[in-house]
Amino acid sequence: MPSAESGFGFQVHRTDEAARFGEIRTSHGVIHTPVFMPVGTAASVKSLTTDQLKHLGTRHSALGTPEIILCNTYHLMLRPGVDLIERLGGVHRFMGWDGAVLSDSGGFQVYSLATMRNVREEGVEFRSHLDGSLHFLTPETSVDIQSRLGVDIAMAFDECPSYGLSHDEVERSMERTHRWAKRSLAARRNTALFGIVQGGVYPDLRKRSVEEIGSMDFDGVAIGGVSVGEPKEEMFGVIRSTAPLMPRDKPRYLMGVGTPEDLLDAVAAGIDMFDCVMPTRNARNGSLFTSEGKMAIKNARFADDAGPLDPDCSCLTCRTISRAYLRHLFVSGEIAALVYNTIHNVFFYLDLMNKVRQAIASDSFAEFREACLTRLTRERES
């Protein structure tokens, strides 16, 4: 059962083959699934003010306003620190955001960012990538920090093994993740809490993990440990074999994935929630997602192109400026280029998910996906 205080609930409204259309209820509004969560690592979706995040599309429509964003326990505990955010009323008030927030548990970042780590059964000791200071995260402290941040959905503290480890190594790690999952659950307070399935690329381990995590009293279940360097076919092997074994009545979250094509494929496999840094990071590199594939805005062919970035898009960038102007800003090194790019890329992901939900609701997801994939892979840039 979810924590009474969290106000959490989930209902699947419609299923078109494996693809599901549903609603997550939180105390910061209803989230329509399948949903993409923009990443706001340090309590900021990179390059955007909170006001911009609320107005990615027209000012007079909620279309293009995210219903939920993600922030990172690891980054926030190191800077500005959980005491500070708690004292200032939690992460929502801190950043002026009234939608829902999900936090990562820090497990993944401790493995990929911390400069030193010492994993014990109790938890992980690590040094900050910022200043080398020493910290200790356990399932209990991670869940406690997430509660104090005031997020709507917290994640269990897990161990995220890198790609290329042996079956035995991944199995031992997974078993620790399962023990930590129970400890995370016992520490749940005023948030919803999701469990994380591990098991690397080994089908038998993924099966054991999803059965174990799926049987626990989590509010949702996530697939972790994917997109960590394995070939894409292996990643989709994991997703396609794991998703059908995930509880039907809980949200299914695929962590850290992926391209628009990946999202369509994962929705087809029955996934409800996504997060990925790709729209914000690519925006800063001048790589834009459009309905006809990726576009490098610095390309000289856009120099005198008076048309909108993506004629099929109704984000603020596409509605107000031309490719020529955007290219000019980007090649001139103007900060505004990164802002315009980010507005577009984040809107593109949100809008894609909106269309996905409409397609599922009208029993036409398979056709929609097919048509999308055909256009998306008609890449503008090789």
Place this chain on the structure above:
Amino acid sequence: MPSAESGFGFQVHRTDEAARFGEIRTSHGVIHTPVFMPVGTAASVKSLTTDQLKHLGTRHSALGTPEIILCNTYHLMLRPGVDLIERLGGVHRFMGWDGAVLSDSGGFQVYSLATMRNVREEGVEFRSHLDGSLHFLTPETSVDIQSRLGVDIAMAFDECPSYGLSHDEVERSMERTHRWAKRSLAARRNTALFGIVQGGVYPDLRKRSVEEIGSMDFDGVAIGGVSVGEPKEEMFGVIRSTAPLMPRDKPRYLMGVGTPEDLLDAVAAGIDMFDCVMPTRNARNGSLFTSEGKMAIKNARFADDAGPLDPDCSCLTCRTISRAYLRHLFVSGEIAALVYNTIHNVFFYLDLMNKVRQAIASDSFAEFREACLTRLTRERES
């Protein structure tokens, strides 16, 4: 007489001692003076989207929307090029801006940015600071470029001598500026055109220059060649002796100045128009203007300060986030910090000018200025 096509007009409505409250009419709206023009060097007010520039304050009020911005001929002719901007419908359409635009003539930038310059009576040959390419600017080509950019107000092409030159050197340069002013005027097409007074720090030269430029058929008169390294007292010596000699019935523009205190002092001397990179540049360095002086947002004392940046300010930044959050974004290197800072600093300048106009209109400018200066110099940061 102004060019018929430009739709330009100016009227002084009220004078409180030397301070004047007036209106400039352009085909892109009415500009209330004294006015501060945010600098949009490369057709972008640095760090802001055009949409943000239109909504620095509340979304439902014009308070905090600039009536006019400045862009630079030198930068735009080099990148993206005037042919491109003309083909795309002019600088307003290029950046999606429907307010007025004034362009600098390139004179100042040729002297301060170009990597090689060869000044002849005909004009200036120079190499681009971007790629070393060779260019030639004359009064005729500068005014032609500004017309083709489609700006509302163009500036005459002048020579801007550096600080420290002898009386003779500055005199010869000034005389060339006067000859170039006549040629600029002869080249005027579809824009208003302002003349520029030079003469360095030499009172006799400034007097000759303002009499000469003031007697020509310009639509407005500017003081150029200040804030180029001279002590502030010398700069104000120039302003206070020159302004009273400027035509009463034309807008008076002080180029490239200055701090909020400078603006108040210059308004008192009878200046109507200002531009300065200070609000945008300081914003990127984390230096914020407030009603009680400058503030370095990275200062540790703001770490857990839940209050707004400036309690007396109604910009989007001050209305939506705290000092603590802004400091967190700035020390974390988040792009959004630069955006929030720029919104505030530009709004602060616009709002100051708005209050200046109200004070002049109610015959209380001297008291207003006194009260402002007392608060502004109560510096938060030494």
